Amino acid sequence: MNDGVVFTTLERVCEDSITALSGPPGRTHDDATMRLLEAMKRIQEHGRALEPVVVGFASVYHHFDFDAETPGNGYRTLVKVVRSCLFHIIQKSRYVANNCRGAFFRVEHNALELEAYCSALCQLRALLYLAKRILNDNESGQLYSSDEGLSQSFAREYSSMHKACFYGRCLGFQFSPTMRPFLQTVVISMVSFGENYKRQQSGIGMAALSLLTSGKYVIDPELRGAEFERITQNLDMDFWKSFWNLTETELLSGLASITSNLVQVNLTLSAPAVTLRMPLASDPRLSVSVSPPVAHWGPGGVNLRLISHVLREGQDSEELLAFARSDGPPLSFPVGFKPQKHPLSPWLIIHFHGGGFVAQTSRSHENYLKSWSRDLNVPILSVDYSLAPEAPFPRALEECFYAYCWALQNSHLLGSTGERVCLAGDSAGGNLCITVTMRAMTNGVRVPDGIMAAYPATLLTTDASPSRLLTLIDPMLPLGVLTKCINAYAENTFNEKVCPNLWPVLYIKFHHIDHILPFSLYFEHTQNEGMDFQQAVVPTGELGTLGSLSRESVLLLSDLTQGMSSWFQSFLDPSSSTQHLSNGDKAECHSKNSDEQLAEYPEGFEPLRSEQLAEIKATHTPVIRNPFVSPLLAPDSMLKGLPPIHIVASALDALLDDSVMFAKKLKGIGQPVTLTVIEDLPHGFLSLLQLSKETQEASDICVNRMREIFQDLVPESMKHRSTVLDNLTRINRPREEVNCVALRVFCQWPSYSPVWLFGRN
Numbered sequence: 001m002n003d004g005v006v007f008t009t010l011e012r013v014c015e016d017s018i019t020a021l022s023g024p025p026g027r028t029h030d031d032a033t034m035r036l037l038e039a040m041k042r043i044q045e046h047g048r049a050l051e052p053v054v055v056g057f058a059s060v061y062h063h064f065d066f067d068a069e070t071p072g073n074g075y076r077t078l079v080k081v082v083r084s085c086l087f088h089i090i091q092k093s094r095y096v097a098n099n100c101r102g103a104f105f106r107v108e109h110n111a112l113e114l115e116a117y118c119s120a121l122c123q124l125r126a127l128l129y130l131a132k133r134i135l136n137d138n139e140s141g142q143l144y145s146s147d148e149g150l151s152q153s154f155a156r157e158y159s160s161m162h163k164a165c166f167y168g169r170c171l172g173f174q175f176s177p178t179m180r181p182f183l184q185t186v187v188i189s190m191v192s193f194g195e196n197y198k199r200q201q202s203g204i205g206m207a208a209l210s211l212l213t214s215g216k217y218v219i220d221p222e223l224r225g226a227e228f229e230r231i232t233q234n235l236d237m238d239f240w241k242s243f244w245n246l247t248e249t250e251l252l253s254g255l256a257s258i259t260s261n262l263v264q265v266n267l268t269l270s271a272p273a274v275t276l277r278m279p280l281a282s283d284p285r286l287s288v289s290v291s292p293p294v295a296h297w298g299p300g301g302v303n304l305r306l307i308s309h310v311l312r313e314g315q316d317s318e319e320l321l322a323f324a325r326s327d328g329p330p331l332s333f334p335v336g337f338k339p340q341k342h343p344l345s346p347w348l349i350i351h352f353h354g355g356g357f358v359a360q361t362s363r364s365h366e367n368y369l370k371s372w373s374r375d376l377n378v379p380i381l382s383v384d385y386s387l388a389p390e391a392p393f394p395r396a397l398e399e400c401f402y403a404y405c406w407a408l409q410n411s412h413l414l415g416s417t418g419e420r421v422c423l424a425g426d427s428a429g430g431n432l433c434i435t436v437t438m439r440a441m442t443n444g445v446r447v448p449d450g451i452m453a454a455y456p457a458t459l460l461t462t463d464a465s466p467s468r469l470l471t472l473i474d475p476m477l478p479l480g481v482l483t484k485c486i487n488a489y490a491e492n493t494f495n496e497k498v499c500p501n502l503w504p505v506l507y508i509k510f511h512h513i514d515h516i517l518p519f520s521l522y523f524e525h526t527q528n529e530g531m532d533f534q535q536a537v538v539p540t541g542e543l544g545t546l547g548s549l550s551r552e553s554v555l556l557l558s559d560l561t562q563g564m565s566s567w568f569q570s571f572l573d574p575s576s577s578t579q580h581l582s583n584g585d586k587a588e589c590h591s592k593n594s595d596e597q598l599a600e601y602p603e604g605f606e607p608l609r610s611e612q613l614a615e616i617k618a619t620h621t622p623v624i625r626n627p628f629v630s631p632l633l634a635p636d637s638m639l640k641g642l643p644p645i646h647i648v649a650s651a652l653d654a655l656l657d658d659s660v661m662f663a664k665k666l667k668g669i670g671q672p673v674t675l676t677v678i679e680d681l682p683h684g685f686l687s688l689l690q691l692s693k694e695t696q697e698a699s700d701i702c703v704n705r706m707r708e709i710f711q712d713l714v715p716e717s718m719k720h721r722s723t724v725l726d727n728l729t730r731i732n733r734p735r736e737e738v739n740c741v742a743l744r745v746f747c748q749w750p751s752y753s754p755v756w757l758f759g760r761n
Contacts, residue, residue, distance in 0.1 A: 003058055006086055007051040013090050014044040016097040036096070036111040039118045043089055046121045049605065053128050054079055060135075064143055066663050072649065072677030074143055074466025074657045078131055081174045081473070081652070082124050088173050089117050112169065112222070119165035119608055120173075123472065126161065126607035130154060131466045141664070143657040145464040154464040155616045158472060158479050159233075162608035166473040168225030174473070174652055176680035178692035183682070187475055188217045191227040193243050194235060232478040233614035237358060237389060237488055240481060244359035247687075261370040264339050265308035265315050265379070265415075268325040271406040273299040278405050281446045288444050290405045293398035296391060302399045302406070303384035305362040309373040311339045312415030320413040347710045348416035349373075350407050350448070351382040352400055352436070354427030354684065356485035358388050365426075368689045368699055372424075375703045376710070379415040381407050385432070389488035393629055396489075400432045401439045408446060420449045422709045424702070426686050427655070428485075430456025434631045434645070434662075441641055450644045450709030452702055454686055455653050458632040458662040460486045461625065462618045467656040476682045477654045480614050490623045632662050636669045644672040646705035648698070653683040676701055 017040050021033060029037070061075035062068075092113055099105050134145050145151055172183040192214040217224040231239075273292035280286040292299045303325065308315060349372065353365045362369070362382035373380050383403040385396040404423070411418030423433040430453030440447045462483055471479035601607070627634030645666060649659035659675060666673040678685065678698045686702070688695045707713075 003051070003054050003083075006083060006090075007047055007054075010047045010086055010090055010093075011044065013093040013097060014040050014047070017093045017100070018044075020097045020100050030107070032107040032111045036107060036114060039111065039114040040093065040096075043093075043114070043118050043121060046118070046125055047086070049602070050082065050121075050125055050128065053125075053132065054082055057128070057131070057135075064141060064660070066660055066667070066675045070675050070677060072651055072656065072675070073660050074469070075131060075135070077651050077656060078124075078128060078466055078469065081470070082121075082128065084174045085117060085121050085124055085170075088170075089114070089121065092117065116165050116169035116221075117173075119162065120170045120473075123161060123163070123165065123607055125605070126157075126601065127469045127472060129601055130157065130464075130469055134464055134466060143465045143467070143661050144459065148463075151462055151464040152618065154469070155462060155479070155483075155618055157607075159614040159616045160609050161472060162229075162610045163232075163472055163478075164222070164225035164229040164610075165608075166225070167228040167475055168221035171221070171225075171475065174680075175682055176692065176694050178694060179680070179682060179688075182688065182691055183475055187224060187228050188214050190243060191217050191224055191231060193246075194227070194231040194239065197235070197239050197242070228475070229610065230612065232480050233610075233612065234480075237484050240356075240484065241359045241387075244355060247364040248361060261309070261374050263307055263309050263370050263373060264311045265306060266366070266370075267306045267315070267320075268327070269304040269306060269320070269323040270325050271302045271304060271323065271403055273301045276402070276405050276409060278409065278443075278445045280444045282444065290402060290443065290445070293386075293395060293402055295395045295398055302403045303361075304403060305366075305382045305384065306379065306414055307366065307369050307373050307382065308379040308415050309370070309377065310342045312342045312379060313344050314413040315379070315415045316341070317413060320410075323413075342415075344412065344417045345378050345415055346417050346419040347376065347378040348407065348411055348414060348418055348421050349376070349378055349380040349706065350404055350421060350423050351380055352385065352423070352425035352429035352432040353382060354425065354429045354687075355387070356481075357396060357428045357489040358485050365687065368686045371689060371699065372703055372706070375700075376706060378710070381414055388485075392489055392491070393623060393626075396432065397435055397439065397628055401436045401443075404436050404440065404448075405445060420710050420712070422450050422452060422706050423448045424452045424454075424706060425456070426454040427684065428457055428489075430454055430647075431458060431460075431631065434458065434642075435628045437642055438628065438631065438634065438638055441638075447641070447643050449712075450646065450706075451642075452646045452648070452705045452709065453659075454648045454702055455650055455655055455683055456647065456659060456662070457655055458658040459630045460490060460619075461630060462486070462616075465657040467658075468654050470652065470654045474652075474654050474683070476684055479654075480616060482654065483616055483618065486624065487617060487619050490629055491619050491621050632658065632665065636665075639666060639671060640669055642666070642671055644674075644709060646674045646676070646708070648676045648678065648702050648705065650678050650681050650683060650685060650698075652680065655683065674705070676705070 018037060021029075021037050021040070057075050057079050061073060061079065062071065064073040064075055065071050092110070096110055096114070100107075100110075133150065137145055137147055137150055139146070145154075167187055171187060172180040175183065195213050217227065275292065276290040277287040278290050280288050293302065306315065306320075314320060351362070351365070351369060353360055353362055355361075355364070361384045365382065369380050369382060372378070381403070383400050385391075385399040385403075387396070407414060408418055408421065411421075423437065425431075425433040433451045433453050434456065437447050437451060462479075468479070468482075471477060471482060623629055625633050627638055631639070645663075647659045647663050649656050656677070659677075663673050663675040678694075678701070681688075681694055681698055685695050685698050689699050690696070
């Protein structure tokens with residue numbers, strides 16, 4: 001696209017509008033006309049200032065793409081959003097120039113429209129200046145700022161910048177036209193819900209009140225924008241959980257079920273809290289112990305949902321129905337209808353839902369899961385993991401990993417042979433797909449055959465990036481909401497007030513270096529209150545001693561332990577864990593003056609400011625840089641051996657740079673990965689499956705990626721890459737070169753004795 005032509009056109013239509021509105025010399029104008037003239041002049045000024053900035057970004061943003069065939073990164077998106085805003089202004093300005101002297105021309109309405117877009121253009125201009133600062137600060141190819149001071153300054157800028165214009169008349173201008181009515185409905189629903197929040201009403205009563213108060217927000221976009229800005233800036237996490245969980249209510253879920261695909265199996269299950277014995281991936285004759293989730297409140301089962309388009313063997317068995325939850329619908333069919341029972345599928349999808357780690361369950365995601373089950377003819381097991389802030393990290397990860405192992409062990413009951421297993425998830429669920437697989441590798445358990453992650457969150461920090469600047473204008477994922485989700489998931493992980501019994505200490509002795517790290521890892525349930533350590537890896541069917549292990553298995557566990565040691569090193573020294581955090585001297589130097597520099601805009605320009613500051617509480621706990629929380633920060637040794645990962649991202653998503661940087665990181669270490677960037681759709685587009693043709697096509701892309709996993713359609717250039725488990729079993733080093741590695745986990749719960757993970761000896 002020729003940006004010069006766009007700005008030339010903008011200049012011309014602004015001149016035409018100003019000339020048409022001004023009329024003959026000496027003509028007097030009413031207040032609305034004067035405001036319209038002033039808006040056109042300010043737009044003209046912004047356009048002249050923006051042209052060199054946009055042209056500059058357009059000349060370099062291709063350097064930040066995943067590859068030449070996959071254009072997409074935060075810099076591209078910011079320029080795309082500015083262009084979209086300019087196109088709307090050009091269209092409206094032409095209308096003004098051609099119709100302002102007509103009898104039916106509404107001066108007040110058009111003045112409000114162009115004032116709103118002028119405000120939006122002003123704020124986008126400020127975002128481009130902030131993005132320019134990030135570009136100048138970062139190393140080549142890096143999208144996230146390595147300067148903590150710069151990220152903090154961005155958060156302060158966000159808290160004071162005016163945002164209401166993006167939620168009023170300009171709402172959703174950057175998205176596909178089919179998305180705008182939906183976004184308007186969401187915003188109106190949210191501000192109406194917020195107005196009645198915390199009133200003593202039932203769910204139906206709250207809905208009725210919200211419906212009664214929504215009318216004023218339909219007819220007054222300025223009021224809607226101001227109220228949405230207030231809500232997104234300062235309401236607490238309980239509000240967001242309550243609003244997002246409206247999709248879990250009987251009314252809304254029932255309406256969604258009417259329009260969704262019919263399935264013959266939709267069964268809620270509960271995996272019991274028992275220790276599982278999983279075959280070791282490198283040697284199935286040996287087994288590894290997988291304990292039930294224990295973090296924060298002790299052992300507990302995991303809630304699941306089984307969805308299958310057709311009834312398959314095992315899905316109506318008494319053995320599976322024994323796991324059925326009493327609060328869920330029973331497996332039943334209409335009277336006189338007996339569906340044909342299909343054989344076990346060779347495929348299985350294990351799904352982790354999104355919701356910012358704080359809201360929703362599989363019920364909110366049934367719509368596209370049913371569609372996937374039909375299109376792929378595969379059973380799907382979706383995990384209803386516990387939610388933050390009541391269950392912060394690592395509870396969700398523990399539950400999802402346990403559910404993954406339980407599904408592998410019981411695939412025959414789920415309607416699958418488990419021959420090929422795919423992990424799928426969106427947003428927070430995409431994060432869990434990656435971290436569960438990392439957990440499987442460190443445990444020596446079979447890894448899935450592939451991962452399909454839609455718009456995953458791979459960096460749960462508030463680090464600044466060009467795509468995260470979009471949180472200023474995104475109605476689906478504002479920065480205030482994003483930080484609240486991160487804080488809920490990570491901040492209370494080791495908060496003694498929240499979980500006083502969770503203070504385990506992990507000691508790692510590796511090459512005579514002791515590191516102490518609080519972390520909830522693996523626990524064995526036992527009634528013995530002493531320190532009877534149990535072995536994590538034992539021969540199948542026999543609980544023997546370390547001497548019964550084969551040398552290959554001992555070598556395997558040692559290298560897994562060495563990988564974990566690298567992670568702990570990076571945890572204690574985050575600056576060494578990833579390339580984009582390694583520029584320590586530069587970051588330290590820049591952070592001293594970044595506050596002053598960031599606030600300096602070109603002379604004569606200042607973004608619009610909000611009447612009330614947003615409350616942005618950045619998370620400072622080191623847990624957010626744990627690779628099992630932020631896999632983008634994982635050392636290469638922890639990522640080598642991951643199965644093929646297919647990432648499907650949205651170009652207009654604030655988390656776009658998470659996907660781009662993670663895909664580039666995997667590609668850089670030779671891991672099989674693909675990245676697809678969808679245009680014109682918001683974060684969470686999978687949940688909008690039946691809303692438009694564009695969302696259906698996006699879901700189809702996800703389906704095709706999973707089909708590639710099931711059919712083993714990995715690009716030829718990737719097929720020579722063996723998994724880390726295969727490589728580890730081929731290593732044959734002299735025993736005398738290796739020191740003893742031992743991991744011990746101590747926990748204050750008296751009924752849980754620590755587990756030993758043995759390395760080479």
